[in-house]
Amino acid sequence: MHAWHTRLESGLRVAAERLDGARTVAVGLWLDCGTRHESGAESGVCHFLEHAIFKGTARRDLLTIARELESLGGQTDAYTTHEATCLTLHVLPEHLARALDLLADLVTAASLDSAAVETERQVIAEEIREAEDNPSDLVQELCARRVWADHPLSQPVLGTLESVAALDAARLRAFRDDHWCADRVLLCAAGAVDGPTLADLAGQAFASLRPRAVPMPVDPPGFGPGLATRREDTEQVYLCLATPGLAAADPDRHALWALDLLLGGTMNSRLFQQVREQRGLAYQVGSSWHAQRDAGLMLIDAVASPAKVEELLRVVRAEVEDLAATGLSEEDLAWVKAYARTTLTLGAESMPAQMARIGRGFFYEDRFVALEETLAAVENLTTAGLQRTARRVFGGGPWALAAVGPITARRADRWWKAVGA
Numbered sequence: 001m002h003a004w005h006t007r008l009e010s011g012l013r014v015a016a017e018r019l020d021g022a023r024t025v026a027v028g029l030w031l032d033c034g035t036r037h038e039s040g041a042e043s044g045v046c047h048f049l050e051h052a053i054f055k056g057t058a059r060r061d062l063l064t065i066a067r068e069l070e071s072l073g074g075q076t077d078a079y080t081t082h083e084a085t086c087l088t089l090h091v092l093p094e095h096l097a098r099a100l101d102l103l104a105d106l107v108t109a110a111s112l113d114s115a116a117v118e119t120e121r122q123v124i125a126e127e128i129r130e131a132e133d134n135p136s137d138l139v140q141e142l143c144a145r146r147v148w149a150d151h152p153l154s155q156p157v158l159g160t161l162e163s164v165a166a167l168d169a170a171r172l173r174a175f176r177d178d179h180w181c182a183d184r185v186l187l188c189a190a191g192a193v194d195g196p197t198l199a200d201l202a203g204q205a206f207a208s209l210r211p212r213a214v215p216m217p218v219d220p221p222g223f224g225p226g227l228a229t230r231r232e233d234t235e236q237v238y239l240c241l242a243t244p245g246l247a248a249a250d251p252d253r254h255a256l257w258a259l260d261l262l263l264g265g266t267m268n269s270r271l272f273q274q275v276r277e278q279r280g281l282a283y284q285v286g287s288s289w290h291a292q293r294d295a296g297l298m299l300i301d302a303v304a305s306p307a308k309v310e311e312l313l314r315v316v317r318a319e320v321e322d323l324a325a326t327g328l329s330e331e332d333l334a335w336v337k338a339y340a341r342t343t344l345t346l347g348a349e350s351m352p353a354q355m356a357r358i359g360r361g362f363f364y365e366d367r368f369v370a371l372e373e374t375l376a377a378v379e380n381l382t383t384a385g386l387q388r389t390a391r392r393v394f395g396g397g398p399w400a401l402a403a404v405g406p407i408t409a410r411r412a413d414r415w416w417k418a419v420g421a
Contacts, residue, residue: 003016003368004017008203010207010211011181011183012182012183012185012209013185013187014198015186015187015195015359015361016188016195016198017189017190017193018191018192018193019190019191022351023093023191024091024093024191024351025092025096025351026088026090026189026355027088027091027096027100027103027189027193028086028088028188028352028359029087029103029187030086030186031084031085031180031184031185032186032363033184033213034084034085035082035156036082036152036218036292037179039152041163042175043156043160043163044124044167045159045171045172045175046080046157047159048120048167048172049085049172049175050078050085050087051120052112052117053112054106055110055113055117056111056116057111058109058111060102060105062116065106068102069089072089072091072092072095073091075090076089082153083292083293086359087103087107088352088355089102090351090352096193096197097201100187100198104206107185108208108209112169113169114169117167124158124164125161125164125165127158128159128160128164131156131158135232135238135405136301136303138232139239139240140299140301141156142229143228143242143299146224146226146242146402147225147242148221148222149221151222153221153292181209181210181211181212182206184213185206186359186363187206188355188358188359188362190354220294221294221295223244224400225398225400227400227403228402228403229402229404229407229412230407231405231406231407232406233406234405235305235406236303236304237403237405237406237407238404238405239300239301239302239304239309239312239402240299240401240403241299241301241302241399241401241419242297242298242399242400243398244295244296244297244298244393244397245289245295245297245393246393247292248293248360248364252385252388252389252392255381255385255389256393257289258340258381259390260287260298262328262335263300263319264286264287265287265288270319270323271287271319272286274319275316282303282308282312283304285303286300287299287301293364300320310418314420317418317420323390323394324393324394324395327383327387327390328387333386337378337379340375340379344374348371399419403415
């Protein structure tokens with residue numbers, strides 16, 4: 001492996017890792033611009049832009065872009081998060097220059113004309129309606145609004161029907177021109193790629209990017225405990241229980257990753273075994289850690305019949321409290337280390353996964369984070385360290401509960417009391 005990185009004179013960062021034996025290259029363009037950087041009036045603009053740039057540029061129309069992406073013969077992806085907008089390509093090495101030219105054209109020269117924007121607005125509106133019809137998505141958004149309150153992190157990545165309706169072509173162009181600038185771009189690659197060559201190609205392809213973006217205030221969020229409910233005509237109740245987690249680069253991040261696996265991340269987890277297998281309280285239950293640069297959330301999700309929700313919540317709180325009070329066994333620790341070795345090593349066979357590792361390292365820590373470093377950090381975990389992190393996260397902190405389904409005021413009051421927050 002040969003890791004290499006630099007910052008171009010324009011401010012654009014380039015990071016590459018040449019992997020011996022690789023026959024393909026995965027390229028990712030990470031824009032340091034996501035939902036948390038939007039004002040309420042422009043909610044959804046990052047996601048809208050991610051869609052609209054594929055509608056045509058000064059040099060390529062919609063069909064040409066589609067044909068060129070397919071002719072590269074690899075895999076293409078684009079997505080928006082609360083903190084970033086990402087475009088990725090997985091191609092053969094001989095197509096690298098073409099891939100970068102296409103990425104740069106989309107980012108710097110998308111036409112964003114009114115007709116194309118209006119067409120894409122209809123597509124995004126349908127995507128929002130689909131999310132609103134999905135109780136699993138709905139309860140997540142309800143929980144985010146409860147815990148993040150007025151902070152931009154509470155806004156849905158898709159925006160709302162109202163906010164998206166107000167985003168015309170001029171506002172999309174203005175946001176892009178203000179924020180999609182060289183000092184907010186991270187270009188990373190993994191596989192059959194040479195770092196200096198990648199930097200030279202990037203310098204040429206992205207030469208028209210404005211060097212500096214308009215400053216964006218990024219205030220850390222607080223945490224709003226409490227109950228949020230939405231009555232829907234469903235047979236089951238969709239639940240999301242939240243407590244503050246850790247930020248993405250926190251020193252205890254590897255311990256929390258392990259705790260998440262053992263709490264609700266796999267079929268071997270405590271919640272899956274106790275809630276579903278042993279007691280039959282839910283068909284679906286699990287946990288997940290959502291990390292931002294300066295904050296994080298630990299979420300526990302479940303779907304259950306209304307009659308079982310109260311007991312389910314009591315069991316969940318009992319498992320969480322036991323995790324903080326008594327920690328984990330040596331057997332648990334050995335299992336999570338074996339799981340980590342397997343999953344992380346298998347992931348190393350994927351060039352897109354390797355590229356994503358490089359991207360996360362520079363996005364959150366501004367450095368290379370080698371696979372071997374992560375494996376060593378997990379291998380060095382101890383039961384005492386895991387319990388300390390469990391106490392830090394689950395040891396009496398605030399809780400929030402969101403619920404969607406056939407909810408009455410009496411039911412909601414009992415469920416909140418069962419949380420014991």
